[in-house]
Amino acid sequence: MPCTLRRTQRRALTFTRSLATAVKTTLSSSLFCDKNQTCSPFGHTSRHPTIPKHDIGRPRQLRRGHIPAFKYVHFIHRLPIELLAHIFVIGSEDDALSPITVSHVCHAWREIALRTPTLWRRIQLSPRLDMWTERIYRAGACTLDIQLLPWIPTRSFFPKHQHLDMHMVQWYIHFVAPLIRRWRSLEIVFADYSPFLWNASLSAFCSRSRRIQATSLESLTLVYRANDDTKEFCLFSGFAPRLRSVTLDGIRLAWLPSLFGNLTYLDYTHHGFTSGYDAVHDVIKILDVSSRLVELKILFPRKPLPAIPTRTQAVSRRVLLPSLITLHLRVEGIDIPFELAHLMTLILTPALTHLRFVDLERRQQPFYSLKSFFYVYAIPPSLRSLTVEHGWYDPPMVTPILRSLPSLRQLVVRRSHSPDHVLNLHSRSRKGRHQMGDVSGHMHLHVHPDRRAHATRRQR
Incomplete structure (x- = not known):
């Protein structure tokens, strides 16, 4: 009996040693590399010099089953679908053909693009109406952004110019007119002169026989500087309750409270058919209706002859604009127009904090009537940021302006062939305000960092 017990123990010990050797060999071949391979942190191996093996006794190395090789996945495929779709939508705002490019990358991106209706909402009209018909279908029930521009989007970075005449414009407008209740924005820009363009583009919206209302319209842009049509257009039957942003240049519109009463942004360039007191009267009526403006940009361009006689x-x-925060006064000619100077004496802006004087022609010398303008226009004391550009800048006037504005925190001066000069006034007390000397000569110490490199290149 004792011999039988010893024989059984000897066999069990031999079997245990054999099993341990087999397990050790298996784990070494699956978990570690051979002499000519190097382990990767993701499980796969590569041909490199030998590295030390890990201790087989550590519990973290004892895994059951086969360890599959890790397949590398790009980090963009790990983003949530909602975030990836939002990135696609932002990219489509700069490029009308971006949704097509995105949908041709891979199968996963195509599924995301086809299931994102807002990605296809931008319709930039061109002769390929079949493509825009398919995009309207993919947009589903979401609102649309309609654009009629003097160029056609292409796959390259350079858009193709398209000539717009009366018949082509009317063809485009009748294509999208049945969807007017789904319009979120409308942008019409004409660069070249052609007769009856406004009639062809806006006749479908000014019909008196049927009621046409843009119930979803939020943004409106109408630009045609070479317009010679003096007719006053009444859009969308005078009803657009959601309209908040308007950009106008070269067109007369019937300014109704039901259409423009809720505006918060207005970029207005006077049509030029009236001048003098008549032009001021037209703008005053516009601002009286749109008294909820938060940002306002005004320009009175110079035209050869007004088409409508003016009054004396x-x-x-x-007009009181209690919510106006940002104001841009722009000048296009060689001097400040009389209409702009007279208009600024009639506008009350108690909450204005950002004021910018813009010179579109970048004159090197101050305007002739600059002192007269600041004599009739009193800058609001609530101003915190002031930007003076080119012809609006006169060095002797900097110190009086700073002394008259107790809340001013930043003054930016822009001149031709020179970097921006920024004067930051963070700590101003009432006592220090009266002791302030001439700061116009010290403004060269504060150079805007974004324009320093550009100015250096131009000087070279």
């Missing part, structure tokens, strides 16, 4: 009676009606 001065305008005395004042």
Whole structure:
């Protein structure tokens, strides 16, 4: 009996040693590399010099089953689908053909693009109406952004110019007119002159026989500087309750409260058919209706001859803009127009914090009537940021402006062939305000960092 027990123990010990050797060999071949391979942190191997093997006794190395090789996946495929779709939508705002490019990358991206209706909402009209018909279908029930521009989007970075005449414009507008209730924005820009362009593009919206209302319209842009049509257009039957942003240049519109009463942004360039007190009277009526503006940009361009006779009676009606925060006063000619100077004496802006004087022609010398303008226009004391550009800048006027604005925190001066000069006033007390000397000569110490490199290149 004892011999049998010893024989059984000897066999069990031999079997245990054999099993341990087999397990050790298996784990070494699956977990570690041979002499000519190097382990990767993701499980696969590569041909490199030998590295030390890990200790087989560590518990983290004892895994059951076969360890599959790790397949590398790009980090963009790990983003949530909602975030990836949002990135696609942002990219489509800069490039009308971006949705097509995105949908041709891979099968996963195509599924995401086809299931994102807002990605296809931008319709930039061109002769390929079959493509835009398919995009309207993919947009589903979401609102649309309609664009009629003087160029056609292409696969390259350079858009192709398209000539727009009356018949082509009317063809485009009748294509999208049935979807007017789904319009979120409308942008029409004409660069070249052609007769009856406004009639062809806006006749479908000004019909008196049927009621056409843009119930979803939020943004409107109408630009045609070479317009010679003096007719006053009444859009969308005078009803667009969601309209908040308007950009106008070269067109007369019937300014109704039901259409423009809720505006918060207005970029207005006067059509030029009226001048003098009549032009001021037109703008005053516009601002009286749109008294909720938060940002306002005004320009009175110079045209050869006004098409409508002007009156000689001065305008005395004042307008209060209690919510206006940002104001841009732009000049296009060689001097500040009389209409702009007279208009600024009739506007009350108690909450204005950002004021910018813009010179579109970048004059090197100050305007002739600059002192007269600041004599009639009192800058609001609530101003915190002031930008003076080119012809609006006169060095002797910097110190009086700073002394008259107790809340001013930043003054930016832009001149031709020179970097931006920025004067930051973070700590200003009432006592220090009266002791302030001439700071116009010290403004060269504050150079805007974004324009320093550009100015250096131009000087070279």
